[in-house]
Amino acid sequence: xxxxxxxxxxxxxxxxxxxxxxxxxxxxxxxxxxxxxxxxxxxxxxxxxxxxxxxxxxxxxxxxxxxxxxxxxxxxxxxxxxxxxxxxxxxxxxxxxxxxxxxxxxxxxxxxxxxxxxxxxxxxxxxxxxxxxxxxxxxxxxxxxxxxxxxxxxxxxx
Numbered sequence: 001x002x003x004x005x006x007x008x009x010x011x012x013x014x015x016x017x018x019x020x021x022x023x024x025x026x027x028x029x030x031x032x033x034x035x036x037x038x039x040x041x042x043x044x045x046x047x048x049x050x051x052x053x054x055x056x057x058x059x060x061x062x063x064x065x066x067x068x069x070x071x072x073x074x075x076x077x078x079x080x081x082x083x084x085x086x087x088x089x090x091x092x093x094x095x096x097x098x099x100x101x102x103x104x105x106x107x108x109x110x111x112x113x114x115x116x117x118x119x120x121x122x123x124x125x126x127x128x129x130x131x132x133x134x135x136x137x138x139x140x141x142x143x144x145x146x147x148x149x150x151x152x153x154x155x156x157x158x
Contacts, residue, residue, distance in 0.1 A: 010094060018053035018065060020044070025062040026055065029083045036142045038079060043067075046078065052102050056095060064091050066099055068111075075103035077113040092125045104158055111158065114151035116141055123152070131156045 018026065023043050030037040047053055052068040066080040077099055082091045103111050114137060115122050131154040139148035
């Protein structure tokens with residue numbers, strides 16, 4: 001499988017720790033791409049407690065980001081996102097490479113995440129990357145009209 005990191009086009013990307021100064025851009029992307037986005041407070045809290053949080057920029061424009069929480073020998077991928085106009089270009093896989101490297105640096109042996117069953121694009125990326133379903137969380141996510149949507153729990157072994 002060809003990886004995004006093999007492409008010279010990705011040499012132009014700037015990968016850096018997320019800072020409070022990034023939150024306006026991060027929050028704007030979050031609002032554009034999710035029907036039930038994280039709040040700005042979720043990002044502030046994640047940075048304040050020291051979760052691994054990284055941004056990916058191209059020529060100053062935010063292309064994507066992720067937040068990762070370490071728990072014993074596991075890393076929990078809390079949020080990984082690629083801006084709308086950059087989706088479908090391999091940046092999701094590129095960010096997952098960075099997630100895996102970050103998790104290894106935290107001495108994790110696996111990465112866990114939750115994803116909506118309705119998020120078919122993300123499911124496909126995760127499955128192609130090597131994540132496997134290990135369970136479900138019933139009524140985990142808010143959905144339309146006060147309804148709830150299950151979460152698929154996936155694991156990637158490092």
